[in-house]
Amino acid sequence: MKKRTVISLEQALSMPYATLRFAQLGWRVIRIEATPVGQGLPGDPNRYIGSVVADEDRRSYFIAPNLGKEAIALNLKSVEGHKVLTRLIEKLEADVFCCNTIPSRYKQLGIDYETLAKTKPDLIWAGISAMGPEYPDVPGYDPAIQAMAGYMELTGPADGSPTLAGVPLIDLKAGDEVYAAVMLALMNRAETGKGAEIHVSMLQAAASWLITTLPLLDFGCDYSEITRCGNEHRKFIPTNAYPTSDGFVFMAIGSDVQWKRFTAIGRFLPVGNDVRVTNEGRHKQRAAIHEDIAKITGRASTDEIMADLKAAKIPHAPIQTIPQVAAMDAVASRLTTTTMPDGQKLRMQPLAIDGARRELGFAPKYSEHTGRILQESGYSIEQIGKLAERGIIPNLEA
Numbered sequence: 001m002k003k004r005t006v007i008s009l010e011q012a013l014s015m016p017y018a019t020l021r022f023a024q025l026g027w028r029v030i031r032i033e034a035t036p037v038g039q040g041l042p043g044d045p046n047r048y049i050g051s052v053v054a055d056e057d058r059r060s061y062f063i064a065p066n067l068g069k070e071a072i073a074l075n076l077k078s079v080e081g082h083k084v085l086t087r088l089i090e091k092l093e094a095d096v097f098c099c100n101t102i103p104s105r106y107k108q109l110g111i112d113y114e115t116l117a118k119t120k121p122d123l124i125w126a127g128i129s130a131m132g133p134e135y136p137d138v139p140g141y142d143p144a145i146q147a148m149a150g151y152m153e154l155t156g157p158a159d160g161s162p163t164l165a166g167v168p169l170i171d172l173k174a175g176d177e178v179y180a181a182v183m184l185a186l187m188n189r190a191e192t193g194k195g196a197e198i199h200v201s202m203l204q205a206a207a208s209w210l211i212t213t214l215p216l217l218d219f220g221c222d223y224s225e226i227t228r229c230g231n232e233h234r235k236f237i238p239t240n241a242y243p244t245s246d247g248f249v250f251m252a253i254g255s256d257v258q259w260k261r262f263t264a265i266g267r268f269l270p271v272g273n274d275v276r277v278t279n280e281g282r283h284k285q286r287a288a289i290h291e292d293i294a295k296i297t298g299r300a301s302t303d304e305i306m307a308d309l310k311a312a313k314i315p316h317a318p319i320q321t322i323p324q325v326a327a328m329d330a331v332a333s334r335l336t337t338t339t340m341p342d343g344q345k346l347r348m349q350p351l352a353i354d355g356a357r358r359e360l361g362f363a364p365k366y367s368e369h370t371g372r373i374l375q376e377s378g379y380s381i382e383q384i385g386k387l388a389e390r391g392i393i394p395n396l397e398a
Contacts, residue, residue, distance in 0.1 A: 003028050004186075007088060008098035009076070009111060011044040013168055014128045014140065014202065015100035016065035017175035022096075022182075023068035024336075024356040030092075030373060031066065032085070033366060035075040035394055042394065043073060043366040054340055057366045064348055067338050068360035072374075073367035073394045081392045082110035084374070086119040091377040094120065096182055100128040104136035113197040122195045124185045128174045132201035140202045142168040149206035154213060157230040170206045177205050237282035238289050241319060242297040242305075249297065249305050252315045255279075261312040267296055268308075338362050371396045 004027040008019045011033065023029045033043035041048050043057065050060030075081040089097065099111055106112035106127070113125040127133075130140030143164055146152050151170070156163030177200045185196035207214065212234070213226045225234050231250070233239035239252040253259050256278055263272030271292045275281040282289055297305050302318055309316040318324075325331055326347065334350040336358050351358070370393050374384050387393045 002093070004096070005092050005094045006030070006096040006098060007032065007085075007092070007094045008096075009109075010098060010100055012046055012100065012171070013065055013142070014171040014174045015098055015178065016044075016046075017172055018126075018128070018178035018182075019069065019098060020065050020067065021175070021179045021352070023360060024351060026357055029069040030088075030369070031069050031071050031364070032076075033071065033073050035073050035081075035391060043071075047366060054342075054362065055365070058363055063338075063346075063363045066363035067336075067348065068357070069364055070369040070373065071364035071367060072370040074370075075392050076109040076111065078390075078392060080387070080390065084387070084392060085110070086116070088373070088377050089116060089119050089123065092373075094123065095186070096124045096126065098126045098128075098178065100140070102137060102139060103127070103129050103133040106133075117195055117197075120195070122189055122193060124182055124189065124196045124198070126178045126182055126185075126198040126200070128178060128200045128202065130201070131203045132199050140174075142171040142202075145170045145202045145206055149203055150210060150213070151206065153227060156228045158224075158228050158232075160228070160230075162228070170202050173205050173209065174200050174202045232286070232290070235279075237279060237286045238293060240290055240293075242290075242294050244297050244302040244305055245300060247302045248319045249302050249309075250317050250319055251293075251309060254315065258314055262309075262314050265308050265312050267300070268293070271296070336360060367394045367396070370394065 004022070004025075006019055006022050006027055006029045008015060008029060009032045010016050010019060016031070019029045019031070031044075036042040041057075044062065046062045047057040048059055049062065052058075053060050053063055074084055076085060088094065097111070097116055099106070101109070101111075107115070110116075113123075116125060117123055128140065129135075130138040130145060146164055146169070147162070149170065152162035152164060155165055178198065181196075181198045181200065185198060189195065216226050231239075231241040233252065236252065236254050239254075241248050241250045253262060259272075259276070259279075259282070262268055263276075271289065275285060276289065306316060306318065320328075326335070331350060334354065336348040336351060338346050338348055338360050340346060340362055348360075371384055374387070374393070375381070379387070384393070384396070388395050
């Protein structure tokens with residue numbers, strides 16, 4: 001079976017994460033970056049964020065989302081650069097073209113679906129933007145969309161400031177939506193022979209996750225149910241992070257049956273009363289319940305509290321650091337890996353589900369594969385040299 005080929009004009013995180021998932025399947029992913037402009041650093045700005053891992057343009061923030069990919073640089077602001085792109089799509093028989101630039105630049109760069117579909121009518125085209133093509137000039141940055149989509153209003157202490165999530169949730173959500181939509185489009189193409197145009201709005205994708213809050217607007221609920229509540233759950237009581245003598249433990253009680261088992265534990269007997277038997281009753285005394293539990297957990301170690309909760313089959317977990325997460329057998333046994341140019345093995349995040357590649361090639365240098373891929377597309381060495389002279393591609397000898 002022919003390996004799927006994805007050509008992606010990508011930078012930052014949302015689209016690189018989407019195409020990483022294709023690379024994990026063993027598909028060929030060719031990332032396009034811009035040719036140098038002025039005195040700025042060339043290519044994806046994320047290349048230069050974080051500590052140096054391999055060299056100056058492969059720093060810590062860039063590596064993980066770009067494993068297993070090839071990299072070329074191309075000046076798409078020129079007519080000739082656009083001709084190179086369409087030739088790549090045709091000669092490499094690209095299945096998918098992706099981009100995550102602002103929509104107002106699609107036609108300027110000649111990367112809009114209508115234009116590229118003339119070269120390959122069954123092409124699947126997928127773009128990520130802040131708010132979709134109806135808002136063509138809005139830049140899509142995860143923290144800004146977290147604010148815009150209400151995520152910051154929902155995150156943090158009830159009496160504190162709005163807070164960003166610790167993971168770029170919206171970048172990753174948008175990337176997963178591209179992955180899923182492309183898979184659906186490929187299935188449809190197998191049946192109809194037709195390509196597809198996919199637009200992922202980061203705002204819309206983020207708002208689709210407001211399933212436990214946004215619908216409450218028409219339910220007559222108190223506003224406290226759709227704003228920040230710290231580590232508590234808005235509905236299930238008690239759910240919270242509780243202090244112990246040597247740290248914290250997170251506990252989540254999701255039913256009255258679990259509450260009954262919890263208050264049957266010796267040390268937690270004083271927490272129970274007739275009002276608190278039901279979740280509705282516990283809502284009335286939620287602040288007192290959290291205070292009562294915290295006084296008890298604070299007098300015992302994390303291990304002691306966890307042993308009690310485990311015996312009573314109460315959902316709970318320690319609050320772990322990232323090194324502790326990586327050391328868990330359930331995670332460590334599923335980590336992916338890559339190998340640096342000097343031969344050093346690096347651990348990477350696990351696959352979302354089992355069944356794809358566990359070892360991926362190291363993230364490419366800027367423009368690393370430009371010459372080879374152009375030759376593969378039928379350009380001679382002399383023609384490639386002339387493209388470099390005219391600024392369509394970088395100087396490959398530099």
